[in-house]
Amino acid sequence: MSYIKKxxxxxxxxxxxxxxxxxxxxxxxxxxxxxxxxxxxxxxxxGCWEATEGSYRAEYKSWEYIHLIEGKVKITPEGGDSVTLLPGDSFVIEAGFTGTWEIEEKVFKHFTIKL
Structure with missing residues (x-):
């Protein structure tokens, strides 16, 4: 078994x-x-994820760790303040999050999700 996965x-x-x-x-x-x-x-x-400019309403059922490689996104939880994230930023979105992802510049990210 390989213990390292690229x-x-x-x-x-x-x-x-x-x-x-x-x-x-x-x-x-x-x-x-x-x-x-x-x-x-x-x-x-x-894995990896990319998205083009526009906005989504997102509902998270699982915990996700994200490292943003490219782009610019503004994430706004329902009833909360928005956060703008840029290349190099790492962050976690908790299970139960509901809000918007406004993709201002094409996004490419690495992610790990705990199902």
Whole structure:
């Protein structure tokens, strides 16, 4: 068994449909997801995600760690203050988050999700 898995595997096919719980609310954004790692017990996944300019309303059922590689996004939780994130920023979104992702510049991120 290999204990190291390289992320950003160009041979992994992209999923080009919107994620469950994500609804377009402005513009014509599109997204692609590459799931490049799944733990043996299925409790964690990791990979890359990109999205074009526009806005989504998002509902999170799971915890997610994100490292933003490219782009600019403003995330606003329902009833909360917005946060603008830029390349190099790392952050966590807790399970139960509901709010908006306003993608101001095309985004590319690495993610790890605890299912």
């Amino acid at each position: 992320i950003i595997d160009k041979s992994v096919a992209a999923i080009d449909t919107d994620l469950e719980g994500w609804e377009k609310i402005s513009g014509t954004p599109s997204m692609k997801t590459w799931i490049e790692y799944t733990s043996e017990d299925g409790s964690m996944i990791a």
